[in-house]
Amino acid sequence: xxxxxxxxxxxxxxxxxxxxxxxxxxxxxxxxxxxxxxxxxxxxxxxxxxxxxxxxxxxxxxxxxxxxxxxxxxxxxxxxxxxxxxxxxxxxxxxxxxxxxxxxxxxxxxxxxxxxxxxxxxxxxxxxxxxxxxxxxxxxxxxxxxxxxxxxxxxxxxxxxxxxxxxxxxxxxxxxxxxxxxxxxxxxxxxxxxxxxxxxxxxxxxxxxxxxxxxxxxxxxxxxxxxxxxxxxxxxxxxxxxxxxxxxxxxxxxxxxxxxxxxxxxxxxxxxxxxxxxxxxxxxxxxxxxxxxxxxxxxxxxxxxxxxxxxxxxxxxxxxxxxxxxxxxxx
Numbered sequence: 001x002x003x004x005x006x007x008x009x010x011x012x013x014x015x016x017x018x019x020x021x022x023x024x025x026x027x028x029x030x031x032x033x034x035x036x037x038x039x040x041x042x043x044x045x046x047x048x049x050x051x052x053x054x055x056x057x058x059x060x061x062x063x064x065x066x067x068x069x070x071x072x073x074x075x076x077x078x079x080x081x082x083x084x085x086x087x088x089x090x091x092x093x094x095x096x097x098x099x100x101x102x103x104x105x106x107x108x109x110x111x112x113x114x115x116x117x118x119x120x121x122x123x124x125x126x127x128x129x130x131x132x133x134x135x136x137x138x139x140x141x142x143x144x145x146x147x148x149x150x151x152x153x154x155x156x157x158x159x160x161x162x163x164x165x166x167x168x169x170x171x172x173x174x175x176x177x178x179x180x181x182x183x184x185x186x187x188x189x190x191x192x193x194x195x196x197x198x199x200x201x202x203x204x205x206x207x208x209x210x211x212x213x214x215x216x217x218x219x220x221x222x223x224x225x226x227x228x229x230x231x232x233x234x235x236x237x238x239x240x241x242x243x244x245x246x247x248x249x250x251x252x253x254x255x256x257x258x259x260x261x262x263x264x265x266x267x268x269x270x271x272x273x274x275x276x277x278x279x280x281x282x283x284x285x286x287x288x289x290x291x292x293x294x295x296x297x298x299x300x301x302x303x304x305x306x307x308x309x310x311x312x313x314x315x316x317x318x319x320x321x322x323x324x325x326x327x328x329x330x331x
Contacts, residue, residue, distance in 0.1 A: 005232070007231040011040060013043060014026060038262060039245065045242075046136075056206075058127060069119060070115075079113070081170065082103060101173060104170065105170050107162070107163075142157050149298055159307070160293075168288035168291060170286050173283055176267065200252075200287055200288045202248060204284070206284075214234070216235055257299040289310075
């Protein structure tokens with residue numbers, strides 16, 4: 001793999017301050033970012049920095065448990081919830097992401113997938129409180145995006161109703177392992193998480209200050225396969241603004257008749273001076289429509305599918321792409 005070409009890009013920053021009175025202005029800014037960038041950051045979102053810090057502390061508490069404890073809540077593909085380690089393979093690399101994760105939902109999918117209170121006191125309470133606050137921010141963004149597409153204001157909010165048993169929205173705690181410092185004379189770039197696009201509607205990502213790694217590539221129409229050969233941009237955590245990094249997913253790209261752009265991104269493994277080699281924690285909140293939500297853009301570019309069907313097809317495409325990658329790199 002050739003060394004990465006980096007360029008500076010300004011990622012749009014959108015303030016949600018005075019949301020009810022500024023909704024038209026915010027909608028215009030969000031639509032512009034969704035159409036042209038695929039990535040943007042949100043500030044003034046009313047989630048206190050202390051709340052985010054506390055959730056990262058809870059994440060560290062969870063991942064510090066021994067593996068035999070974490071194995072009591074194993075990941076379930078059927079429920080899309082639970083803990084897994086070194087399992088996710090990206091089609092872009094054919095290699096396992098160097099991380100462990102714990103995926104949480106609001107409802108029935110978590111039955112039997114919370115560690116008991118005696119093992120991890122208050123973890124469930126703090127996690128659900130954090131998730132509800134992120135859901136509230138998500139609903140503001142979904143309202144604006146629905147407006148921008150010409151839907152009713154509550155169209156996307158209803159499709160992502162986390163109070164229903166059909167909900168698929170998840171919050172994923174992520175822990176990337178410390179990386180050993182090695183000489184890298186070729187400048188080759190390795191990955192903690194290989195280049196990919198999310199297949200959800202909208203992702204909200206929280207990063208810990210100082211734990212760099214996230215990089216983004218432009219929208220699909222100007223990208224080669226998985227961003228190889230393209231120019232990448234580093235997205236540094238900003239401790240001052242308490243910003244949430246957001247990106248459009250494949251589902252919203254389809255839902256918008258390809259008007260909004262789902263963008264490639266990756267977590268680079270440290271391999272050069274200035275990179276972060278320590279443990280890296282992040283939290284990703286994936287807004288996914290209810291299983292029975294009907295997905296079709298205003299121009300009806302694609303046939304109607306349900307939220308469940310879209311997710312299933314995305315997972316199947318990912319699996320086939322991984323298998324093809326593994327075959328192509330086999331000796």
